[in-house]
Amino acid sequence: MSTSYDVxxxxxGAIGENVADRAVQGGLxxxxxxxxxxxxxxxxxxxxxxxxxxxxGSVLETVRTVPGAAEAVTGKLDVExxxxxRNTVTSNWKDDGQLxxxxxxxxxxxxxxxxFTGPKALKVTAADGTVTELAANHAIAVSTGSLPQLPDTPGLAEAQPWTSRDATSAQTIPASLAIIGGGVVAAEMATAYTSLGAQVTLIARGKLLGNQEPFAGEKVAEALTKAGADVKLGVAVERxxxxxxxxxxxxxxxxxxxxVVAEKILVATGRVPRTSDLGLEAIGLxxxxxxxxDDSLRVLDPGGNPIEWLYAAGDVTGRALLTHQGKYQARIAGDAIAARALGKPVDTSPWGVHSATADHAAVPQVTFTTPEVASVGLTAAEAEKRGIRTRVVDYEIGWVAGATIHSDGYEGTARMVVDEDRRVLVGVTFVGADVGELLHSATIAVTAEVPIERLWHAVPSYPTLSEVWLRLLEAYGRPTA
Known part of the structure; x- marks a missing residue:
């Protein structure tokens, strides 16, 4: 006997919760x-x-750049x-509130x-060995996420390295930490552990934050070095x-x-999908x-055809490994499942209610380093690869009045990438303190494809960091009649 549910x-996780919630709200x-x-x-x-x-560490760094407040800070971070x-934020790793x-x-x-035991069928084994069989009336959605990727470097496994889980849940700070990788996890944990007193060495085969505009990784590397970390780029760990x-x-x-000698090693070299132990072979995957x-999050079979009852959302799809983007996918998947199950219209056209179109051109991301890196859409290099005729406009955020108020010596850069044929933004990047709060305005401009001519009428408040929008437009050039 098995227990059946519509979905x-x-x-x-957050993605699976959203799929289920939208399906229930849809009547399933x-x-x-x-x-x-x-x-x-x-x-x-x-x-x-x-x-x-x-x-x-971010707050302390900002305070130290504001005279009057800086004099009130006389000590270091209280690591304990x-x-x-952090333990409170994670609810001490208990999920009572989620239940x-x-x-x-x-x-x-x-x-x-x-x-999986077959189409629309699962066997669930609990920690105590109890087995529950489940059957879906309409759909199964996979939201199992991803796992850290560990390179096969000789001697690395024997060193019992940390993964991101260990780094974010550690209850003590090591005297020294070697971080292998140059992506978001590596950059953020290098920033955090340096602020917490560890001697950090970051080792990356390529550039830091290599999928961002080049100046982003350069500014973060400079800040890490200034804070006392050792940043080694273009080198690999051989043993x-x-x-x-x-x-x-x-x-x-x-x-x-x-x-490099270190008490602990953190490996942050990428992620792999968490699909190896789901029994996917039972359903031909x-x-x-x-x-x-597809864009309504139905899983495609090896021939590229959608499996009508099987959906996936979040990291496991490989579309955009970001929680907010996974939740976006989850909302679309849950709504699409409910609509199809109840025979309601399904709109999978570009930017339709059941289409995750933003995954392709308008993905926002904030890297919470010092300085922050906030971006949405395409980098200049990505736009060029796609054959878009672009114009790139840069402006120093430190030149706007809001930066002067924010802190002394504010440094930051803003870039917008303009599709010259359509006269819309296809990418925006901000690097600087607290620029994450600027990102949603950029996300709206890119997602809605707001014409440059109309952006001139979106007046930024003064004196805020948002004034950089006006300066970017001025650098681009005011439209003429």
Whole structure:
């Protein structure tokens, strides 16, 4: 015997919760299957704890640039209090609050690990070995997320390196930390741990934040170096040697002939989809790969055709590995499931209510380093690769009045990438203190394809950092009649 629901969601993180919630709001019954904590990676090991670790250092850095306030700061960060606040933000890794929300949203929960046994069918094994069989009347949605990717560097596994989970949940700060990687996790954790007193060495094969505009990674690397971190770019770790009795514990031998000694190693070299243990072979899909989807989030079979009853959202799709983008996908998936199940119209046209079109051209992202990096849409290089005839406009944020008020010596750069044929923005990047709060205006401009001529009438308030919009437009040139 099996229990049936209209919709079964595998994965109880923020993305899975949103799929189930939208399906229930659409008139269906739903259950979430979760093997760990309801609330998922973002709540306990990623977005929330990482930003909690970063916030205290960011505030202190800002205060020290404002005369009057700077004189009131006489000490360093209280590391114990920072970690305690982080623990509070994660609810001490308990999901009681999330369970209350599930009840209020009329979503059932089955704890355990789910495996496909056939179309619309799952076997869920709980930690105590109890097995529950579930069947879906209409759809199953996979929202299992992703896992850290560990390179096969000789000696690395024996060193028992941290992953992002360890870095965001640590209860003590190591004296020294070697971070392998140059992406968002590496940059953010380098910023956090440097502020918390660790001697940080960041080692990356390529550039820092290489998927952003070049000046973004350059400014973050400069800030990390100024804060006391050692940033090594364009080098690789060739081997790791571990001596538990030696000071530092681990020696990383690099491709340039140098060596780094560290108490702990954090590997932040990318993510892989969490699909290898779902029994996907039972429904004719490869395991260990991202689940490719159409824009309504239906999973595509090996031939590229949508599987009518199977959906996926979040990291597991490989579309945009960001919580907010995954939640966007989840809302679309839940709405599409409900609409199809109830025979209602489904709009999958570009920018339609059941189409995740923004994944292709308007993805926003904030990297909470010092300085922050906020971007949406395409970089200049990406736009060029797509054959868009562009004009790139840069402006120093420190020149606007709002930056003068914000802090002394404010440094930052804004860039907009304009599609010259359509005269709309296709990409915007801000680098500077607190620029994350500027990003949604840019996201609206890119998503809505607001013409340059109309943007001139969106008057920024004075004196705020938002005045940079006016300066960018002035640098571009005022339209003529």
């Amino acid at each position: 079964i969601v595998i994965g109880g 019954s739903a259950v979430i299957v979760e093997a760990e904590l309801v609330g998922g990676e973002c709540s306990y090991w990623a977005c929330m704890p990482s930003k909690a670790l970063l916030r205290s 209090k920072v970690l305690a606040r 209350e929300w599930l009840d209020s949203a009329h979503i059932d929960l089955v704890r355990g690990h789910a495996v 790791v040697e571990t001596d538990a009795a030696a000071a530092g514990g681990h020696t990383l031998l690099l491709s340039d002939g140098s060596a 490869p395991t260990g790969e991202y689940l490719k989807t």
